[in-house]
Amino acid sequence: MFEDKVKQRESAPAPSVEEVERLLERPLLEMVFEAAQVHRRHHDPRAIQCSQLLSIKTGGCSEDCGYCAQSAHHETGVLPEPLLDVEEVLAAAKKAKENGAARFCMGAAWRKVRDGKDFDRVLEMVEGVKKLGLETCVTLGRLSRDQAKRLQGAGLDFYNHNLDTGRSHYEEIVSTHTFDDRLETLQAARSAGLHVCCGGILGLGEPRRARAELLHELASLDPHPDSVPINSLVPVPGTPLANEPPLDWTEVVRAVAAARILMPRSHVRLSAGRAGMTEEAQAICFLAGANSIFIGEELLTTPNPEPQSDALLLAKLGLRAEHEKP
Numbered sequence: 001m002f003e004d005k006v007k008q009r010e011s012a013p014a015p016s017v018e019e020v021e022r023l024l025e026r027p028l029l030e031m032v033f034e035a036a037q038v039h040r041r042h043h044d045p046r047a048i049q050c051s052q053l054l055s056i057k058t059g060g061c062s063e064d065c066g067y068c069a070q071s072a073h074h075e076t077g078v079l080p081e082p083l084l085d086v087e088e089v090l091a092a093a094k095k096a097k098e099n100g101a102a103r104f105c106m107g108a109a110w111r112k113v114r115d116g117k118d119f120d121r122v123l124e125m126v127e128g129v130k131k132l133g134l135e136t137c138v139t140l141g142r143l144s145r146d147q148a149k150r151l152q153g154a155g156l157d158f159y160n161h162n163l164d165t166g167r168s169h170y171e172e173i174v175s176t177h178t179f180d181d182r183l184e185t186l187q188a189a190r191s192a193g194l195h196v197c198c199g200g201i202l203g204l205g206e207p208r209r210a211r212a213e214l215l216h217e218l219a220s221l222d223p224h225p226d227s228v229p230i231n232s233l234v235p236v237p238g239t240p241l242a243n244e245p246p247l248d249w250t251e252v253v254r255a256v257a258a259a260r261i262l263m264p265r266s267h268v269r270l271s272a273g274r275a276g277m278t279e280e281a282q283a284i285c286f287l288a289g290a291n292s293i294f295i296g297e298e299l300l301t302t303p304n305p306e307p308q309s310d311a312l313l314l315a316k317l318g319l320r321a322e323h324e325k326p
């Protein structure tokens, strides 16, 4: 079994890119079976962690990420808006809690965090959301160690910062910052004792090898990321990747299964792209170890599945929210 090669101690080297590539090429159902076994050894297989997103600062971002609706480099119809008020954010968080979210994730279309009144306001948001009894997560772009400390002090649990794609494919997708910049921010978050949420996007025109590189990098983080979001590209008109053909659903299953095998204890989140997936494909992803989703009608700027259809799907599969007692 491949799992034997995955060292239980995360300080041991992760499987090489070549090994991960071979893992991704295995017969699909063998991979799913092994991933399901790993999943059951480390997690309650009926429990799904539920997070909800809110875009607290939308659009006008200086970065040129080729997939993103919020980059100022692309004409996507998403107009720049100022940072939301604290009250507005807390009202949305309250609603999210009522709708079954355990974690509230606030996203800002920033290249990096700048000290000043906007950052102070984000700190207030974190404090307020935490007081509502929710786990807190923010994704604000590049971050210094000092800023990470201040977020931690305000009650932040998770910092989301994705590696997005393999190192060799990164420059094809983004030119305004580097893969190493992303790694540096992850280190800053970790240095402040924050949990890290870090994953990537499938379907950016990358070869399978780049997916192997991404999974290798994620599994090389020590300790592994606490949450690993596996996003599928949501094609946004006006972006350079608007016409990228969708990936076959089996590639998503392969990435989820590999993430589960490589990072046995992490939460693997079936993230953006669920609205374009069938119930059957999602079910196989849950079998293969996905144990977290975004709930709620919207992601940041694009739609998520309807809450009623998500509730029905979880009920049909015998799954329940992780934070609700069986």
Ligand code: SAM
Pocket: 067, 068, 069, 070, 107, 108, 109, 110, 111, 139, 140, 141, 160, 161, 162, 164, 200, 201, 231, 232, 233, 234, 235, 236, 272, 273, 300
């Ligand atoms: N600006 C910050 C950053 O880049 O880290 C935070 C916000 S950014 C929108 C957060 C993540 O959303 C990206 O790293 C990417 O993984 C994901 N994302 C953005 N647009 C997407 C799309 N069209 N499809 C799938 N995932 C997307």
Ligand code: DTB
Pocket: 053, 069, 107, 139, 160, 162, 199, 200, 229, 230, 231, 234, 271, 272, 299, 300, 301, 302, 303
């Ligand atoms: C993550 O990995 N996916 C989320 C969250 N982290 C910030 C974002 C998905 C964005 C999908 C495109 C949009 O709605 O703009």
Ligand code: SF4
Pocket: 061, 062, 063, 064, 065, 068, 069, 070, 071, 072, 108, 109, 110, 111, 141
């Ligand atoms: Fe979008 Fe974040 Fe890239 Fe800005 S840095 S363009 S918000 S993904």
